[in-house]
Amino acid sequence: MNIDSINNGIVIDHIKAGMAMKIYDFLELGALDCPVAIIKNAASPKLGKKDIIKIDSVLNVDLNALGYIDPTITINIIKDGVRVKKYHPELPEKITNIIRCKNPRCITSIEQELPHVFNLIDREKDEYRCMYCESKASL
Amino acid sequence: MRHITSITDLSTAEIDELIATAQDIIEQPQKYAEACSRKKLATLFYEPSTRTRLSFEAAMIELGGHVLGFSEAASSSAAKGESVADTVRTVCCYADIIAMRHPKEGAPTVASLHATVPVINAGDGGHNHPTQTLTDLLTIKMEKGRLSNLTVGLCGDLKFGRTVHSLITAMCRYPGVRFVLVSPEELKVPSYVKIPLKRDNVRYDQTTDLCSVLPELDILYMTRVQRERFFNEDDYIRLKDSYILTPEKLEYAKADLSILHPLPRVNEISVAIDQDPRACYFRQALYGKFIRMALILKLLEVTV
Structure with missing residues (x-):
C-alpha cells in the first residue's frame, strides 16, 4: 500500500487501533479538501496494532485536546516534507465542545446554546468533569 | 465580587467567620436591622421551596433590605424559553444580589458566569445546596x-x-x-x-x-x-x-x-x-435565616 508523503501538514501516529475515526470526526477532517489518509491496523512494535492519520494541510485547532480522546498518540508536524516537531499532546486544563455532558439533569441538557466545558480534575487518571454539574466526562 | 455555588467555594476560616456573624446577629439583631438598607435581593426560584426561599427573603428583610423575584418558573420568562443567562443579565439591572434555585444541575454556575452581582446557589437539583x-x-x-x-x-x-x-x-x-x-x-x-x-x-x-x-x-x-x-x-x-x-x-x-x-x-x-x-x-430552620443573613452581608461586603 503506497501513500504519498505529505509536504506541509500533520501526521498523527500511534493512535490506538480503532480510534482513528473518532479523531477524524473530532477534527472534522471530512470537511477538508486536501488529501487525508487513514491507515488502520498498521503493525506497531509498541502497540501491536495502531492507526495513523496523515493530513496534507496545516490545521488551526488545538491538537492537545486529542490527548483526551487518545493519550497514546504522537503528533508530527511536517514542513516542506521534513518533520520539524514531534510531541505527545498534553492534557489541557479545560476542553470545550469536544465531548458533551451526558447527565440528563445538567443545565446543558435544556439550554442548547451553552458550551460543553469540562475541567481537568485528575491528570493521572485522565479525569475531566463538567464545569456545571461535575459529572464525569465520557466519550 | 464573589459567588457561592458550592460549599467548597468557602474556606474553613470563611465558614467560621459566617457562623460567628450569624451568632452575633442572633445575640444583637437590632445592630443589623438597617445593614442592607436600600439593597435588593432577587430570589429566582425555578421550582417550589418553602424554607429556602422564605428564609432568604426573611433574611434580607431583617437586614433592612428589599426582596423581588419569582417562586416558580411558570411566573417568569423561563416559561417563554428565556435562558438562565438572559434572565440573570436582566435581573442584575434591578437587584444587588441573587439567590437562585433551579431543578437543573449547574444552573447557578451558568448564572454566575453572566451576573454582575453576587449569585448564591439556593439548590440546583440533586447537586449542591451550600x-x-x-x-x-x-x-x-x-x-x-x-x-x-x-x-x-x-x-x-x-x-x-x-x-x-x-x-x-x-x-x-x-x-x-x-x-x-x-x-x-x-x-x-x-x-x-x-x-x-x-x-x-x-x-x-x-x-x-x-x-x-x-x-x-x-x-x-x-x-x-x-x-x-x-x-x-x-x-x-x-x-x-x-x-x-x-x-x-x-x-x-x-x-x-x-x-x-x-x-x-x-x-x-x-x-x-x-x-x-x-x-x-x-x-x-430558624438558624437557616441567620446564616443566610450572614452570607448576604459577606457577599454584599457590608460591614456592621
Whole structure:
C-alpha cells in the first residue's frame, strides 16, 4: 500500500487501533479538501496494532485536546516534507465542545446554546468533569 | 465580587467567620436591622421551596433590605424559553444580589458566569445546596458549642442525599469528627464522597442498624428513605421502618443528642419526637435565616 508523503501538514501516529475515526470526526477532517489518509491496523512494535492519520494541510485547532480522546498518540508536524516537531499532546486544563455532558439533569441538557466545558480534575487518571454539574466526562 | 455555588467555594476560616456573624446577629439583631438598607435581593426560584426561599427573603428583610423575584418558573420568562443567562443579565439591572434555585444541575454556575452581582446557589437539583450546609453547621455550633470532636450519625438515604454529601465534605475539615453512616445497603454513601475521609484519615463507620449505634451519637442527621430509590418494592417495605425515628428508639440515645433534618419530613421522624428537647429540626430552620443573613452581608461586603 503506497501513500504519498505529505509536504506541509500533520501526521498523527500511534493512535490506538480503532480510534482513528473518532479523531477524524473530532477534527472534522471530512470537511477538508486536501488529501487525508487513514491507515488502520498498521503493525506497531509498541502497540501491536495502531492507526495513523496523515493530513496534507496545516490545521488551526488545538491538537492537545486529542490527548483526551487518545493519550497514546504522537503528533508530527511536517514542513516542506521534513518533520520539524514531534510531541505527545498534553492534557489541557479545560476542553470545550469536544465531548458533551451526558447527565440528563445538567443545565446543558435544556439550554442548547451553552458550551460543553469540562475541567481537568485528575491528570493521572485522565479525569475531566463538567464545569456545571461535575459529572464525569465520557466519550 | 464573589459567588457561592458550592460549599467548597468557602474556606474553613470563611465558614467560621459566617457562623460567628450569624451568632452575633442572633445575640444583637437590632445592630443589623438597617445593614442592607436600600439593597435588593432577587430570589429566582425555578421550582417550589418553602424554607429556602422564605428564609432568604426573611433574611434580607431583617437586614433592612428589599426582596423581588419569582417562586416558580411558570411566573417568569423561563416559561417563554428565556435562558438562565438572559434572565440573570436582566435581573442584575434591578437587584444587588441573587439567590437562585433551579431543578437543573449547574444552573447557578451558568448564572454566575453572566451576573454582575453576587449569585448564591439556593439548590440546583440533586447537586449542591451550600446554604443548607451552612445552616446545618450553624445548628451544630449552636446546639453543641463546637464543630470538632463530635460523633455525627447520618441516617437514611446517603446515596442520593446531597445535604449529607455536603455536610460530610464540610465537617471533615474539623478535628476529631467521627462519622457513623447508617443506611440500607442500597443507599450507602457513594465512594467519591468517602475520598476526603480516607485522604484525611477521618474515622467513619458504616452500618445498617440505627439502634446499635444510637448510644454513641452526639448528632443524628436524618434524611428520608424514598420509595422511588428502590428497584424492588419488597426491599423498600423491608427497610422503610428501620429508618424511622421513634420515641422507643430514642431511649437508646444520649440525653444531649441533637437531631437534625433538612426538612421537609414525611414520616422518617415520628411527630411524637417533636416535643423532645433533642429535636432541633425546627430550630435548624430558624438558624437557616441567620446564616443566610450572614452570607448576604459577606457577599454584599457590608460591614456592621
